[in-house]
Amino acid sequence: MLEKIITKLIIADVDIFYKDQDIVVRFYDGSREPKEEEIVNLVVVDPGFGYLYLKFKGDAALLSGYLNEIIFSSDEMVDAAIQYIEDLAPQSKNLYMPYHISRVRETSCVEYNGEY
Template sequence: MKFEYQQFSCNVDVFHRDLDVIVRFYDGSREPAEENIVNLVIADPGYGYLMLKYKGDAALLSGFLNESVFASDEMVEAAIDYIERLSPHSQSVYMPYHVSRFKPTSYVEYNGEY
């Protein structure tokens, strides 16, 4: 699946649990192929995640998106619209949201080499 906004496009993984939805935004060209996952591998965390979680007659939408990719409020709104379109139930519920934009500052990884 793809997320598109103006001239930008990226891959998405969509995960469902009951009515809840999680969307991961990422660059599919940076994903290692299965046969490459043996020793040295970089597990790219992608551009961020959004989660739509239903609570009774309401829903909460939250997540975090990389500010270097999702640089404008309009682009974040487009990502919110994207996840809402994936869930037909979102049209009829009260749904407050909070999406944080982040700048990566450091990381912890294990890549098979050490």
């Protein structure tokens, strides 16, 4: 499901994936995504700004993921992303939900773009 998150702190496109109650959210810039007709020969694949994964375990939930520290540069921005995924899952309210969100910076990549 394609949506957009717009808060005072974050503007990003999001893809939302559901499996039972569990949710994965991908944050990215949709304008950088290749269109179907552009996927020939040289393709630049943008990894996006990060992912959050909300996994329900009985009467608790676990939240994990990573977010690009250049985009999510403050704790308040990370909190806004956490609030966004919690709002997608109202059943997470009032549950014990430990979390670990890593802010990461890209140092290198492995890539195949059709040219080599």
